[in-house]
Amino acid sequence: MEFLIDLFDNFWVSLAGKLLLVATMIPLIGMVIGFAEMKLSAKMQARVGPYFAGGRWGWAQLIADGVKFFQKEDIVPDAADKPVFKSAPILVLVGTVALFVVIPFGPGLIFRDLSVGIFYALAISSLSTIGILMAGWSSANKYSLIGGLRAAGQLIAYELPLVLAVVGSVIMAGTMSMSGIVEAQINAGFPYVIVQFVGFAIFMVAALAELTRIPFDMPIAESELVMGYLTEYSGFRFLFFFLAEFANMFSMSAIAATLFLGGYWLPGIPEDLLSFVGPFILIGKVFLLAFLMIWFRWTFPRFREDQLQGIAWKWLIPLALANIAVTAILKVVL
Amino acid sequence: MSTYFESYLTVGAFAALGAVLVLVMLGVASVLRPTKPTAEKQLTYECGVDPVGDGWSQTYVRYYVFGLLFVIFDVEAVFIFPWAIQVDELGVFALVAMLFFIVTVIEGLVYAVKKGVLRWE
Numbered sequence: 273m274e275f276l277i278d279l280f281d282n283f284w285v286s287l288a289g290k291l292l293l294v295a296t297m298i299p300l301i302g303m304v305i306g307f308a309e310m311k312l313s314a315k316m317q318a319r320v321g322p323y324f325a326g327g328r329w330g331w332a333q334l335i336a337d338g339v340k341f342f343q344k345e346d347i348v349p350d351a352a353d354k355p356v357f358k359s360a361p362i363l364v365l366v367g368t369v370a371l372f373v374v375i376p377f378g379p380g381l382i383f384r385d386l387s388v389g390i391f392y393a394l395a396i397s398s399l400s401t402i403g404i405l406m407a408g409w410s411s412a413n414k415y416s417l418i419g420g421l422r423a424a425g426q427l428i429a430y431e432l433p434l435v436l437a438v439v440g441s442v443i444m445a446g447t448m449s450m451s452g453i454v455e456a457q458i459n460a461g462f463p464y465v466i467v468q469f470v471g472f473a474i475f476m477v478a479a480l481a482e483l484t485r486i487p488f489d490m491p492i493a494e495s496e497l498v499m500g501y502l503t504e505y506s507g508f509r510f511l512f513f514f515l516a517e518f519a520n521m522f523s524m525s526a527i528a529a530t531l532f533l534g535g536y537w538l539p540g541i542p543e544d545l546l547s548f549v550g551p552f553i554l555i556g557k558v559f560l561l562a563f564l565m566i567w568f569r570w571t572f573p574r575f576r577e578d579q580l581q582g583i584a585w586k587w588l589i590p591l592a593l594a595n596i597a598v599t600a601i602l603k604v605v606l
Numbered sequence: 607m608s609t610y611f612e613s614y615l616t617v618g619a620f621a622a623l624g625a626v627l628v629l630v631m632l633g634v635a636s637v638l639r640p641t642k643p644t645a646e647k648q649l650t651y652e653c654g655v656d657p658v659g660d661g662w663s664q665t666y667v668r669y670y671v672f673g674l675l676f677v678i679f680d681v682e683a684v685f686i687f688p689w690a691i692q693v694d695e696l697g698v699f700a701l702v703a704m705l706f707f708i709v710t711v712i713e714g715l716v717y718a719v720k721k722g723v724l725r726w727e
Contacts, residue, residue, distance in 0.1 A: 366624035425669030
């Protein structure tokens with residue numbers, strides 16, 4: 273035991289351990305959330321969903337899908353801009369993996385507690401916007417082009433409410449470090465959602481739009497654009513976009529849980545237990561939010577493109593700015 | 607090595623891991639999958655018929671105005687964050703200054719909306 277602790281005190285050894293952990297975590301998250309989405313969608317539509325793979329409840333469906341994608345031919349259209357086409361999924365996944373650095377799973381259980389935590393998370397999450405735009409442009413396909421442009425317009429419009437909604441929590445906590453924000457909530461004795469409900473609501477709406485999930489899925493609107501910027505992708509490259517979507521669902525929910533729902537902490541849980549139960553509490557909250565996202569998918573119809581922009585610019589951004597102003601005034605006055 | 611560089615290294619290593627994951631999995635897949643390209647298969651997909659014209663056809667990029675608006679607001683957000691973590695210490699003066707700043711930027715947004723940037727016809 274002593275030997276192991278000494279070993280992981282070494283920066284390089286612990287870094288290798290962290291990389292290994294996150295490399296296994298991301299496909300696992302993709303499978304769990306993907307399976308949850310399949311089964312929940314089926315329940316909500318009164319279907320059975322995956323049933324046969326694995327023997328019971330079809331639990332192995334996503335593993336079978338993964339194996340299937342390994343055998344799929346990797347088709348690159350002749351007309352495509354090949355280097356850009358091939359590197360787009362890389363950029364999308366880089367943003368996804370790098371986002372995991374600042375998610376606190378428990379006291380001290382964070383890959384790296386950056387002092388600019390939340391700011392870094394917001395900055396790095398917009399990296400995948402470039403990847404999506406690259407995918408849309410390089411496919412040399414009209415649907416992909418329209419989908420890519422829609423995605424760019426949408427991700428740009430909703431990044432602002434996302435960034436501004438966070439400021440309320442940052443003002444209250446007085447720090448941008450992700451674990452610092454959780455500790456501030458522990459010290460305050462309540463999760464920030466109670467006073468920052470507006471911020472939380474704006475964050476969730478903007479996060480849905482950033483993930484291009486229904487009702488904000490115009491960039492890949494199947495009934496209009498085939499598959500939007502993914503139209504020309506096949507095989508494993510196609511799978512990476514989905515893996516990134518599910519992993520981003522996880523990390524966005526984790527950020528929302530950390531900023532507004534108390535992260536790895538629940539009121540009433542003694543603090544010395546948190547290093548053990550903290551990760552489970554956080555993952556529980558994440559799955560609650562992920563469930564909400566899946567639920568929304570089968571509840572709301574898709575927005576129109578001008579409605580989408582109108583919601584962001586006319587409602588969410590002014591509302592987020594008002595939230596910042598009110599929070600700051602209350603913080604200074606009280 | 608200082609913790610400062612360790613932070614950068616961690617972030618860099620995680621970013622690199624994203625690229626490595628893609629490359630390794632594609633490498634494994636390239637051993638397992640068939641490669642039988644045909645002219646029809648490599649054709650641009652357009653609902654089953656032969657593609658008409660160039661894939662990079664002319665489209666009306668309405669979103670460029672939003673791009674411009676975005677730059678303004680994103681810069682604003684960068685200004686808000688340093689103040690946000692120091693609201694208490696900076697006190698009333700900075701608060702009033704920041705409120706002026708926010709109102710000015712909202713004014714710009716109102717101007718853009720009144721100009722008809724968000725109107726779609």
